[in-house]
Amino acid sequence: MSDATEIRIRELPKDKLSADHFELATVAMPEAGPEHILCETLYLSLDPANRAWMQGATYRSAIEGGQVMAGYTLGRVLESNHPNFEPGDLVEGDGGWRSHFVLKGKHASPVAPRDPLSHILSAYGITSKTAYAGMLAIGKPKAGDTVVVSAAAGATGSVAAQIAKASGARVVGIAGGERKCAWLTDTLGLDAAIDYRGDNLFEAMKRTCPDGIDVYFDNVGGSTLEAALFRMNRLGRIVCCGVVSQYDTGNPSPGPRGVPGLLVTKSLHMQGFLVMDYPELMDKADDDLASWIKSGQLKVAEDIVEGLANAPQGLVGLLAGENIGKRMVRVGTEK
Amino acid sequence: MSDATEIRIRELPKDKLSADHFELATVAMPEAGPEHILCETLYLSLDPANRAWMQGATYRSAIEGGQVMAGYTLGRVLESNHPNFEPGDLVEGDGGWRSHFVLKGKHASPVAPRDPLSHILSAYGITSKTAYAGMLAIGKPKAGDTVVVSAAAGATGSVAAQIAKASGARVVGIAGGERKCAWLTDTLGLDAAIDYRGDNLFEAMKRTCPDGIDVYFDNVGGSTLEAALFRMNRLGRIVCCGVVSQYDTGNPSPGPRGVPGLLVTKSLHMQGFLVMDYPELMDKADDDLASWIKSGQLKVAEDIVEGLANAPQGLVGLLAGENIGKRMVRVGTEK
Known part of the structure; x- marks a missing residue:
């Protein structure tokens, strides 16, 4: 298989975040071990909380310099060694800023398709x-x-x-x-x-x-x-x-x-x-x-950045307030 | 009838409160108009909130210089022009820093005796x-x-x-x-x-x-x-x-x-x-x-200052944290 790409934190910001705090790297395609799944990233969610994760432990452990940047992703399963998933399935999870990600099956959530798929991260995200x-x-x-x-x-x-x-x-x-x-x-x-x-x-x-x-x-x-x-x-x-x-x-x-x-x-x-x-509210929330949305009372606003390489500038811009609605990065192609 | 006494705010404090911000005055015994009751003050409650009232409007209107200092009191009815009260009844209300106070009957709350009476303001206050x-x-x-x-x-x-x-x-x-x-x-x-x-x-x-x-x-x-x-x-x-x-x-x-x-x-x-x-919890609270108290799980702590004239220093000391338990001023005599 071809190579994969990922974006790492070169250095944690001491004050304002800039795109220079990140670096893009080409790596070997990751492999799915036992109980794991390999996915291609379709969309990467950009959220203000991404920046908070760099300040120290919150509801998740802190992100450190040198690591691949963490981020919530919508992916499509390419290979599965977990009984709950098979190739082609859509999954959500903390895949990080990667073109392809590997997760333990128990750390990935199956998700039903929406039209468009981006609504999974915006309207229903x-x-x-x-x-x-x-x-x-x-x-x-x-x-x-x-x-x-x-x-x-x-x-x-x-x-x-x-x-x-x-x-x-x-x-x-x-x-x-x-x-x-x-x-x-x-x-x-x-x-x-x-x-x-x-x-x-x-x-x-x-x-x-x-x-x-x-x-x-x-x-x-x-x-x-x-x-x-x-x-x-x-x-x-x-x-x-x-x-x-x-x-x-x-x-x-x-x-x-x-x-x-x-x-x-x-x-x-x-x-x-x-x-x-x-958790008890989530099914009713979807409904x-x-x-x-159907009645027109909820208008879905999306702000889509094209390409994983633009994720750093996309996050910097989000923190500066340039987006209207849900900002995400289109990483792979919807098929 | 004899004279009554009251304590007025001479000047509102700009920083720390001192006894000099108050002045004692002798006044004619107040009279109970229609629908009003005249009471002798038995105990005056001293509370940190008294000081907050001097900073501006809170859940009650602000206190101004020249006014009689506001305060919550336990009193005994001397004269009643209100059908709910008769002489000898115990009442609670915002009687202020006075030896005797007049309230509209609807602004006074009847209260059952306790032994000692001070428990009405401490244990059950x-x-x-x-x-x-x-x-x-x-x-x-x-x-x-x-x-x-x-x-x-x-x-x-x-x-x-x-x-x-x-x-x-x-x-x-x-x-x-x-x-x-x-x-x-x-x-x-x-x-x-x-x-x-x-x-x-x-x-x-x-x-x-x-x-x-x-x-x-x-x-x-x-x-x-x-x-x-x-x-x-x-x-x-x-x-x-x-x-x-x-x-x-x-x-x-x-x-x-x-x-x-x-x-x-x-x-x-x-x-x-x-x-x-x-309000819906108050009856159960009393019980x-x-x-x-009966089981010994609640020990009632009282800190009683003697005499209305000592109320200013009593409040200043309360704000400095000198009390243990409920501070109040004994104004009249329990009979």
């Missing part, structure tokens, strides 16, 4: 299911509530905001730049948008949330979380989904003022979570997401 | 019920959990810690000074104590909580909350009950590092609350508290 679990199990928006979502043009935020709309809430999205803000109101149909690059956040939240905030779905942390805290209504819920403002820096900011003071005086509920905390 | 609701409805300690309580020698903390013990948890209390720490382990029977004045909090939590923290009942905020966040176990609960480290200052510290980052990576649940959020 981890980011969508994260939005689903966080918004519905923690945020619990009711009709008439005001819901604010940060990084609302991103993969998770855009789905979280649309789920809140489908729940009957008034939804305000926060994003960077006029193009994204226009997309939030004009394409997704949100009730208002805040440009965090141009607006004073405290004033913008006051203007767009005249009745206060009942649910804040937070993807960014930092000063945006702080501004939301001061605008929360009594008994409000803050869904802590991510901290993208703090991933790509060697100098994280202090925590937001108002913690825990405003939590006490306003009886606020603030909860962090990972999608894997809610509900499909139903909202 | 707002601080005990706050500990009860926060620990059981939010903290939810299970047998074998490690529970950490800050301000554990205070009115709320001492009860919260003992309720966690009664739930079968391993309990570590944080307090200031050797005397309080010895009281936590020797009198209350907690499993360990941390002296926040002498110990490095990060190291002390590592030493006393080798299996991490499952429930942190936070009365103080600030650096203690930050240290606990880094020691929390996955799916842990942080009960945000108060922020006493931030009340008596004109220069509040920034929020704790780790918010929201550690909430996300460890799926932490952080919730602020007020006891009034849990459970009485049962634990």
Whole structure:
């Protein structure tokens, strides 16, 4: 068989990530040992959490310099030494930044085809299911509530905001730049948008949330979380989904003022979570997401980077906020 | 009738509170108008929240200079123009720092006698019920959990810690000074104590909580909350009950590092609350508290200041942490 390619971390970033922190290598085609499967990578998911993994142990062990970059992948089985899989099957797993990957069969998840296949990572992927679990199990928006979502043009935020709309809430999205803000109101149909690059956040939240905030779905942390805290209504819920403002820096900011003071005086509920905390919701999530896509209540936004070699710049750009919707890398060809 | 006395706020504090911020005044005995009751004050509750009220609006409107200081009181009815009360009845309410107070009948709560009467404000008072609701409805300690309580020698903390013990948890209390720490382990029977004045909090939590923290009942905020966040176990609960480290200052510290980052990576649940959020638990709280007192699992600690004139110094001392257990002022005489 021909060679395979992989992208390694040449050196861990001390501050901002750049494409220079990675290097492409050509290697021998990996082989599937006993109980393992060999797959070709179709799509590689790019996520802000990739950068957090470089900062130390999180819910997974830290990534070290010299290693192949970790990443969630959609692959097609080429060879299988595991009874659950046969060539041609689609699988998801932590395949890493590779043209071909080998996983233990028990570490790969079989996945049903979708049309297009990229929907497996976008509409029905981890980011969508994260939005689903966080918004519905923690945020619990009711009709008439005001819901604010940060990084609302991103993969998770855009789905979280649309789920809140489908729940009957008034939804305000926060994003960077006029193009994204226009997309939030004009394409997704949100009730208002805040440009965090141009607006004073405290004033913008006051203007767009005249009745206060009942649910804040937070993807960014930092000063945006702080501004939301001061605008929360009594008994409000803050869904802590991510901290993208703090991933790509060697100098994280202090925590937001108002913690825990405003939590006490306003009886606020603030909860962090990972999608894997809610396995019991996943089947219903697939059904509900499909139903909202069909009804037009959920618009799927994808931002596809072509070719594994462009993954480093794709991640750097994601951290700079250049994407709208779910960014992924097309690595192999759909057949 | 004779004169009454009251204590007014001469000037709001800009930084630390001192007794000079108050002034005692002799006034004519107040009169009960229609639908009102006139009461003599038996006990005045002193609470860290009294200081927070001077910082601006919280769950109640802010206190202003020139006003009589607000405070929760236990009184005995002298005159009643309200059908629910008659002379001799015991009532609770926001009577303020007064020898005698007048309230609308609908703003006073009838209360059954206890022996001693001071138990109405200590064992069965707002601080005990706050500990009860926060620990059981939010903290939810299970047998074998490690529970950490800050301000554990205070009115709320001492009860919260003992309720966690009664739930079968391993309990570590944080307090200031050797005397309080010895009281936590020797009198209350907690499993360990941390002296926040002498110990490095990060190291002390590592030493006393080798299996991490499952429930942190936070009365103080600030650096203690930050240290606990880094020691929390996955799916842990942080009960945000108060922020006493931030009340008596004109220069509040920034929020704790780790918010929201550690909430996300460890799926932490952080919730602020007020006891009034849990009216449905109050009858059971009275029953459970009485049962634990009877079984010896709950030791009632009171710290009684004699005389209304000593209320200012009593509050200043409370904020400096000189009390063990529930501090109150004996204003009138039990008959």
